Each structure stands twice: as structure tokens, then as C-alpha cells.
Amino acid sequence: MINKNKRIAIIGAGPGGLTLARILQQAGFNPVVFEGETSATQREQGGTLDLTEDMGQKALRAAGLFDQFKAICRYEGEALKVMNKSADVLYEDCSNENAEQTTSRPEIDRKVLRQMLLDSVNQEAIKWGHKLLYATPLENGQHKLHFENGATETVDLVVGADGAFSKLRPLVSKETAEYSGVSMVEINILDAKNQFPDIVEMNGLGSVFALDDYKGMLAQMNGDGKIRVYLSFKAPKEWLHNNGINYENLKEAKQELLKLFEDWSPELKKYIHYANGAIFPRRIYMLPVGHKWTHKKGVTLLGDAAHLMSPFAGAGANLAMLDASELALSITTHDNIDEAVYNYELKMFEYAAEIASETKRNMDLFFEINAAEKLTELMKTHYVE
Ligand SMILES: Cc1cc2nc3c(=O)[nH]c(=O)nc-3n(C[C@H](O)[C@H](O)[C@H](O)COP(=O)(O)OP(=O)(O)OC[C@H]3O[C@@H](n4cnc5c(N)ncnc54)[C@H](O)[C@@H]3O)c2cc1C
Structure with a gap:
């Protein structure tokens, strides 16, 4: 030994x-x-x-x-919904919302x-x-x-x-580590559970992947009642810092972000409207x-x-x-x-x-055309037995 x-x-x-x-x-x-x-x-x-x-x-x-x-x-956090930009739910697995310890x-x-x-x-x-x-x-x-x-x-x-x-x-x-081609803007809705019950109802107790137009809103309920949302974009490396978004000013940043999701459902845009916490620009890297x-x-x-x-x-x-x-x-x-x-x-x-x-x-x-449909297909064939 x-x-x-x-x-x-x-x-x-x-x-x-x-x-x-x-x-x-x-x-x-x-x-x-x-x-x-x-x-x-x-x-x-x-x-x-x-x-x-x-x-x-x-x-x-x-x-x-x-x-x-x-x-x-x-256990309830494993719930997942896949949506398109119209907020149509194409895939849903909320089987553990009652926190049964089966997941x-x-x-x-x-x-x-x-x-x-x-x-x-x-x-x-x-x-x-x-x-x-x-x-x-x-x-x-x-x-x-x-x-x-x-x-x-x-x-x-x-x-x-x-x-x-x-x-x-x-x-x-x-x-x-090289840039993967994907950039994210992380926004946070603090105390969503108490302050914004409508979005909690839409989001559920787990995650939402809303995908369309080569971008996404990836939202997750956290244990402290906060909803963290990664607004995700297929974009050149420089985009995150030359897109005109002022990350130092949440109000202004939200206006710019809303423009990027202009024709998305009002329900999904609430993720941006309600954001009241920290905002972080993130580039995704990979080996x-x-x-x-x-x-x-x-x-x-x-x-x-x-x-x-x-x-x-x-x-x-x-x-x-x-x-x-x-x-x-x-x-x-x-x-x-x-x-x-x-x-x-x-x-x-x-x-x-x-x-x-x-x-x-x-x-x-996640960043292909009809991504929500494709992810739904993948979830049904690959991840669910
Ligand atoms: C947006 C996002 C979402 C993610 N979601 C998930 C998910 O749902 N599930 C999942 O499994 N993973 C997820 N990940 C990935 C996950 O966070 C990382 O893969 C994981 O944290 C890697 O763990 P690690 O211990 O290797 O490194 P890290 O967690 O990065 O820890 C490295 C540690 O080393 C320290 N350190 C760095 N450099 C030095 C140095 N020079 N000297 C001394 N200390 C140093 C750092 O301060 C840090 O504490 C996500 C990542 C991102 C970016």
C-alpha cells in the first residue's frame, strides 16, 4: 500500500x-x-x-x-419543461413535483x-x-x-x-480552453417564490429550456426560491462585450435583452422583466x-x-x-x-x-433550427426509457 x-x-x-x-x-x-x-x-x-x-x-x-x-x-428540482418561443410546452416531466424520492x-x-x-x-x-x-x-x-x-x-x-x-x-x-461559440447572460429573479407566483407557476420547481431562433432561455428554480436564468446565444466571441448591453445597469440591460427576445411570448419575457438580482455575462469555454x-x-x-x-x-x-x-x-x-x-x-x-x-x-x-422540437425528440428517445 x-x-x-x-x-x-x-x-x-x-x-x-x-x-x-x-x-x-x-x-x-x-x-x-x-x-x-x-x-x-x-x-x-x-x-x-x-x-x-x-x-x-x-x-x-x-x-x-x-x-x-x-x-x-x-428531488422536486428535477422537473423539466421544454418550450418554444411561443411558450408551448413540447415536453414536460414533472413526475417528481411531490418530492417523491424516486428520481x-x-x-x-x-x-x-x-x-x-x-x-x-x-x-x-x-x-x-x-x-x-x-x-x-x-x-x-x-x-x-x-x-x-x-x-x-x-x-x-x-x-x-x-x-x-x-x-x-x-x-x-x-x-x-477555447470559446465554444455560446455566450450567456445570467439574470436572477430573487425570492421568485414569494414575489412572482405567476412565473413560478409557469417555471415549476425545476428547469425550463425555452429554445428558438438559435437562442434560449434556460431557467432553473434554486433552493433559496430564486430563479436563475441563463439567456443563451450562439454568437461570436466578441459579441458578449460589443452588443451594447450595459451589464452595470440592470434596468438598461433588461431593455436591451428584451429587444433580443422581441417576438418571444410575453410569458417567457417575464423572466427578463422580473429580473431583480445580479447579472453576469458568461462565455462558455471547452476543451x-x-x-x-x-x-x-x-x-x-x-x-x-x-x-x-x-x-x-x-x-x-x-x-x-x-x-x-x-x-x-x-x-x-x-x-x-x-x-x-x-x-x-x-x-x-x-x-x-x-x-x-x-x-x-x-x-x-440547443442552437439549431427547431431546437425545442429536436430536444423533445431527444428527451423522449434517449433520456426516457
Ligand atoms: C453556466 C453553467 C452551468 C453549469 N451547470 C451545471 C450543472 O447543472 N451540472 C453540472 O454537473 N455541472 C454544471 N456546470 C459545470 C460545473 O460547474 C463545473 O464543471 C464544476 O464546477 C467543475 O468542478 P471542478 O472542481 O473541476 O472545478 P471548479 O468548480 O471550477 O473549482 C476549481 C477551484 O479551483 C480554484 N482555483 C482556480 N485556479 C486556481 C489556482 N491557480 N490556484 C488555486 N486555486 C485555484 C477555484 O477558485 C475553484 O474553487 C455548469 C457550468 C456553467 C458555467
Whole structure:
């Protein structure tokens, strides 16, 4: 069995990095998580995630956190409606609106998931305010880590769980995250549950995908009663910042956004009219489908760092956590840490390529002509048995 005193550094305290830290700690290892943010509350953590049985939930079982997750996840959040721009509902699955615990993809807010994972790890093992600048490979297979705050560390294994723009990826791969061709403007309707019952009735307790004209309104009810909407566009990279929308002024931005959806149903436009919270422009980036690298001693990647993909299959967080559990399982069952990492990579490359390809297919479909009809067909044939 691998010497448990091996120095393992995990860069990034996202769902992937924290799941890895938790499972390794449970097995008696002492990994250290280096996180660039200064605290758990420095940044807004984003929307709701559905965790699948074969990925996110599997990882939580391995981490001994499944019962805790079950107690706080939202089964009713899996409800889904697919609409066109006239607000015709072409596909609806609200079978879990009564919160029966039968669904395979219950929802959890990203912030709640991160807090659950953070609470589950030994707090001394998390080094906040440690933003990795770069890592240097040493001749003996170790790596020297250089942080923005001036600190350095030398470790036996460094795991890049540092997301889309990983600082460790260049050590193993020449690929970089490229713009996917899709841009989003995220708007938020705070306290929708109490203040805007009409839109809650239309939206339901889960998600709405309203698609037409090569754009979309992707809305999701969050656990705190907020509806988060990603207004999504197939657009050139520069569009997000040369489209005349002033993101600093919500009122003005809403007027511009309404123009972009001028001939959409008044019911759907309420998502924009009612927006009363933060507004974020977002470009969606991705790595090439099937991204992989030749194994290098002492360094590996997981999650978005390894296989960044668009959110159109809801797989990113799920995969990050699955990777973490696969890597941890491999480390805890091999005698040689290098072999453990190599075996994890082989397995991960295979399943990640499959999901990245499904995600890419979904993304293309969301922005095709008659996208709502096509997605409905896909839901009926592919996702419903
Ligand atoms: C709009 C949108 C919607 C999404 N919806 C879903 C969904 O429904 N379901 C789903 O499964 N996924 C979804 N995703 C994807 C999901 O959020 C990511 O795939 C997931 O968070 C990846 O986890 P991770 O741990 O690999 O990286 P991250 O969550 O990105 O975490 C990386 C961590 O590393 C830290 N970090 C970064 N650089 C450094 C550095 N240099 N030094 C130290 N620390 C660093 C960051 O601060 C962060 O804490 C969505 C993504 C987007 C953009």
C-alpha cells in the first residue's frame, strides 16, 4: 500500500478537489488543498446542479456523504419543461413535483454542495489564499509549487482540480480552453417564490429550456426560491462585450435583452422583466472532446481542468466528483502512486470522452433550427426509457 505520508497537493477547492480530499482523508492520507480564493464566501458559487446516480451520487457514497446529501437535496428540482418561443410546452416531466424520492438526478445548490464538502474535510488541510502561479517538475518526479502569495511547496503528487483555466494543465498538455461559440447572460429573479407566483407557476420547481431562433432561455428554480436564468446565444466571441448591453445597469440591460427576445411570448419575457438580482455575462469555454495526455510522473488533472465542457449535459460537477472518487480509489488500492495515477487517467479518459461528446451534441442541438422540437425528440428517445 502507498505510503500514507506521501505529500499530495490538490489545487482547487471546487467539488472535484474537495471530494478527493475527503476520500483520501477518510483513508488516512493527509492531502493539502491549496485554494486561490481567500475564503468560502469570497465568490458567488453559482446555480443548482443535478447529481446523477452513476457520477455525483456515486462519489458521495465513496466519500461517506450520501445520507447527508439525501437529506438536503431537492428531488422536486428535477422537473423539466421544454418550450418554444411561443411558450408551448413540447415536453414536460414533472413526475417528481411531490418530492417523491424516486428520481435519479436530484438537485442541490452548488453553494450547499460546496459547504457540505468543505465541512467534511479537516479544516487545517485547506490553505485559502494560495493561488498557484505555476509548478516546476523536479528530477526525482516531485513538483515545486509556486503561489502568488510567495509561498512554495514541494510535493510527491500534485492534482490539478483548478478548473477551466488550470495552471497545471500546461505541464501535461498543449491544449487550452477555447470559446465554444455560446455566450450567456445570467439574470436572477430573487425570492421568485414569494414575489412572482405567476412565473413560478409557469417555471415549476425545476428547469425550463425555452429554445428558438438559435437562442434560449434556460431557467432553473434554486433552493433559496430564486430563479436563475441563463439567456443563451450562439454568437461570436466578441459579441458578449460589443452588443451594447450595459451589464452595470440592470434596468438598461433588461431593455436591451428584451429587444433580443422581441417576438418571444410575453410569458417567457417575464423572466427578463422580473429580473431583480445580479447579472453576469458568461462565455462558455471547452476543451477538445476526448482531451487526453501522455502520463507524467507526479502530476495529474481532474474535473474541468482535465475535460472542460459546456453545461449542456449537466455533467461538469458530476464528472469532477467522479474523477475524484476514481483517483482516490486508485491511490488507496495501489502500492505505487504513479501506477495508481496512470490507471485513473486511462479510465477517466474513456468515460470523459463519451460524456464530452454527448455534451457537444446537446450544445449543437440547443442552437439549431427547431431546437425545442429536436430536444423533445431527444428527451423522449434517449433520456426516457
Ligand atoms: C453556466 C453553467 C452551468 C453549469 N451547470 C451545471 C450543472 O447543472 N451540472 C453540472 O454537473 N455541472 C454544471 N456546470 C459545470 C460545473 O460547474 C463545473 O464543471 C464544476 O464546477 C467543475 O468542478 P471542478 O472542481 O473541476 O472545478 P471548479 O468548480 O471550477 O473549482 C476549481 C477551484 O479551483 C480554484 N482555483 C482556480 N485556479 C486556481 C489556482 N491557480 N490556484 C488555486 N486555486 C485555484 C477555484 O477558485 C475553484 O474553487 C455548469 C457550468 C456553467 C458555467
